[in-house]
Amino acid sequence: MNPSIKQLFPFLKDSQLGTPFLIAGPCSVETPEQLDSTVSQLAANGVSLIRAGVWKPRTRPNGFEGLGSLALPWLQEAKKKYGVKVAVEVATAYHVEEALKAEMDVLWIGARSTVNPFTVTEIAESLQGVDIPVLVKNPINPDLGLWLGAIERLEQVGLSKIGAIHRGFSNFRDTVHRNSPMWELPIEFRTLRPELVLINDPSHISGKRSLVKGIAQHALDLNFDGLMIESHTNPDAAWTDAAQQLSPADLNHLMRELVSRNGEFKPQNGQNPLDEIRQQIDEVDRALLEVLSRRMHLVEKIGTYKKENNVAAFQLERWQEILNSRPNWAKAFQLNPDVVTELFRIIHQESIRKQTEWIDE
Numbered sequence: 001m002n003p004s005i006k007q008l009f010p011f012l013k014d015s016q017l018g019t020p021f022l023i024a025g026p027c028s029v030e031t032p033e034q035l036d037s038t039v040s041q042l043a044a045n046g047v048s049l050i051r052a053g054v055w056k057p058r059t060r061p062n063g064f065e066g067l068g069s070l071a072l073p074w075l076q077e078a079k080k081k082y083g084v085k086v087a088v089e090v091a092t093a094y095h096v097e098e099a100l101k102a103e104m105d106v107l108w109i110g111a112r113s114t115v116n117p118f119t120v121t122e123i124a125e126s127l128q129g130v131d132i133p134v135l136v137k138n139p140i141n142p143d144l145g146l147w148l149g150a151i152e153r154l155e156q157v158g159l160s161k162i163g164a165i166h167r168g169f170s171n172f173r174d175t176v177h178r179n180s181p182m183w184e185l186p187i188e189f190r191t192l193r194p195e196l197v198l199i200n201d202p203s204h205i206s207g208k209r210s211l212v213k214g215i216a217q218h219a220l221d222l223n224f225d226g227l228m229i230e231s232h233t234n235p236d237a238a239w240t241d242a243a244q245q246l247s248p249a250d251l252n253h254l255m256r257e258l259v260s261r262n263g264e265f266k267p268q269n270g271q272n273p274l275d276e277i278r279q280q281i282d283e284v285d286r287a288l289l290e291v292l293s294r295r296m297h298l299v300e301k302i303g304t305y306k307k308e309n310n311v312a313a314f315q316l317e318r319w320q321e322i323l324n325s326r327p328n329w330a331k332a333f334q335l336n337p338d339v340v341t342e343l344f345r346i347i348h349q350e351s352i353r354k355q356t357e358w359i360d361e
């Protein structure tokens with residue numbers, strides 16, 4: 001358990017933090033009955049933080065845009081009745097004001113709001129002097145700067161309980177996922193802001209029930225701090241995101257099947273058992289660089305010839321030859337051909353850059 005989860009949600013008891021930590025609830029609040037039925041089952045399964053959309057930013061007009069403030073007393077009621085805490089999405093200063101009045105416990109900023117610095121600033125300013133946890137979803141586009149920037153805007157007004165939610169990134173055409181996970185982005189996020197809680201939202205990445213578990217497990221494999229999963233008492237009848245919501249029973253089942261990767265290194269003779277292998281990896285990496293440097297010297301010789309004979313640095317046929325052969329060579333070494341292609345793209349780019357530099361000198 002990441003201790004920062006406790007700092008982010010100080011109102012949750014240790015026993016409520018779960019392994020893995022889970023925020024669950026309907027995409028949207030629809031009726032008092034739908035909310036009550038969903039929350040009662042989730043609470044009985046040990047969910048202590050409920051998510052529920054009240055203001056729904058929809059990509060296209062004329063869809064259900066949420067019940068707004070009308071639904072807030074129902075959430076208050078659920079809090080009292082089931083002893084749960086509640087998180088809602090806010091997208092304007094008015095939403096913040098209404099949510100705070102209704103004593104919501106956690107706020108989140110949706111992907112369509114994180115993209116807009118003015119929106120984030122408006123939300124941040126309306127939260128000045130308020131001590132409430134705020135979760136920031138990644139923006140719909142794969143722009144790490146916007147995601148980090150939104151968090152910085154909240155920090156600038158003095159908010160200290162901030163977490164991030166990875167919900168994937170929009171696609172032009174239909175792909176397997178509703179929103180591509182692009183795992184390298186949350187990994188980079190983690191590298192830059194290691195102290196922040198990072199939660200994965202497999203529901204909005206998947207777009208369909210059948211994929212939720214695989215994404216959730218992948219997130220745990222990557223050491224995410226928790227999950228936010230949509231759950232509805234009758235998913236097929238949901239007013240929004242019907243295809244991706246899970247019944248509380250299915251969600252409970254899924255959570256039991258997930259494997260938490262919270263094991264730790266067990267020291268042997270006072271040493272990390274991986275130290276020896278890591279030393280060998282260090283040696284191999286050094287050897288790789290030696291080989292790369294040898295390659296660069298050869299490139300230099302070619303560059304000299306090209307300069308003396310006025311030959312262009314970039315030769316398409318040679319590049320095509322490299323592009324065709326290297327992925328095949330990769331297979332012989334049981335390496336991923338796509339990764340090897342990418343590697344040679346970088347190496348070749350650098351060769352051309354160097355040669356152009358020499359030729360122009």
Ligand code: PEP
Nearest residue numbers: 027053110111112167204
């Ligand atoms: C949601 O959580 O229901 C939602 C609208 O998510 P997102 O902002 O990730 O699209």
Ligand code: MN
Nearest residue numbers: 027230240241
């Ligand atoms: Mn949703």
